[in-house]
Amino acid sequence: MVRVCVMQEKRVSSKSTPTDLVTEADQHVEEVIISTLREKFPSHSFIGEESSAAGEKCVLTDNPTWIIDPIDGTCNFVHSFPMVAVSIGFAVKKQLEFGVIYHCFDGTLYTGRRGHGAFCNGVRLHVSKEIDVSKALILTEIGAKRDNHTLDIFLGNMKQMLSTPVHGVRIIGSSTLALCQVAAGAAEAYYQYGLHCWDIAAAALIITEAGGCVIDTTGGPLDLMSRRVVAAGSREIADYIVQQLKPISYGRDDED
Numbered sequence: 257m258v259r260v261c262v263m264q265e266k267r268v269s270s271k272s273t274p275t276d277l278v279t280e281a282d283q284h285v286e287e288v289i290i291s292t293l294r295e296k297f298p299s300h301s302f303i304g305e306e307s308s309a310a311g312e313k314c315v316l317t318d319n320p321t322w323i324i325d326p327i328d329g330t331c332n333f334v335h336s337f338p339m340v341a342v343s344i345g346f347a348v349k350k351q352l353e354f355g356v357i358y359h360c361f362d363g364t365l366y367t368g369r370r371g372h373g374a375f376c377n378g379v380r381l382h383v384s385k386e387i388d389v390s391k392a393l394i395l396t397e398i399g400a401k402r403d404n405h406t407l408d409i410f411l412g413n414m415k416q417m418l419s420t421p422v423h424g425v426r427i428i429g430s431s432t433l434a435l436c437q438v439a440a441g442a443a444e445a446y447y448q449y450g451l452h453c454w455d456i457a458a459a460a461l462i463i464t465e466a467g468g469c470v471i472d473t474t475g476g477p478l479d480l481m482s483r484r485v486v487a488a489g490s491r492e493i494a495d496y497i498v499q500q501l502k503p504i505s506y507g508r509d510d511e512d
């Protein structure tokens with residue numbers, strides 16, 4: 257069922273659940289990005305949030321592939337809450353080569369290129385080197401699934417972090433901008449179940465190039481399509497989070 261309403265001049269619909277929002281702007285921005293890139297790189301592949309929602313396959317092959325979130329933080333965008341970004345990652349042979357994340361409200365541009373570092377408006381980024389989790393600020397996101405079972409695990413995981421105790425836990429409503437805070441050393445770590453490859457692709461490269469680690473919630477290597485991530489400035493804090501989390505089950509991006 258598609259629900260449509262108009263909020264602050266934005267035409268808003270919902271996708272997989274009533275809290276999984278999309279606006280005409282999401283669709284328009286994605287069309288503009290893909291058509292512009294396709295004109296320059298006709299042989300490349302594209303994975304985009306709204307194309308996937310419209311039924312296109314979300315499969316990462318060896319072909320050069322652009323992974324696009326046209327508006328990350330759509331719920332924030334709907335409410336004019338100023339945490340909204342455009343995220344574009346680029347992978348070749350399934351390896352991330354560069355990532356770009358643009359904070360639409362303050363104009364901040366986060367960039368990273370494999371082997372060449374990560375930057376915020378041209379200034380080099382470095383993750384926090386804190387290894388003591390009790391001094392960590394941790395970010396997470398809830399995602400669109402809100403059934404009781406999911407919420408119980410989500411809140412249990414958050415309680416586990418808060419009672420460690422860590423310095424704080426924050427939810428800002430944009431996975432990509434939260435991950436950029438880890439790259440910038442403004443937060444020690446991020447974890448989430450239920451995000452998508454377009455939420456993590458660009459940010460994973462930016463965090464890695466800023467000196468951090470981005471891994472699966474099981475402690476293994478990141479799997480872009482798995483919808484799970486732990487990212488941290490230090491491996492010690494990432495490992496602590498991995499040990500505490502109870503899993504929330506989501507279908508893979510490449511199997512939906």
Ligand code: IPD
Pocket residue numbers: 277305325327328329330331397398399400428429430431432450451452455
């Ligand atoms: C979502 C946001 C949200 C997070 C979801 C993401 P969207 O992206 O980043 O905070 O919880 O997992 O998919 O739908 O606004 O592009």
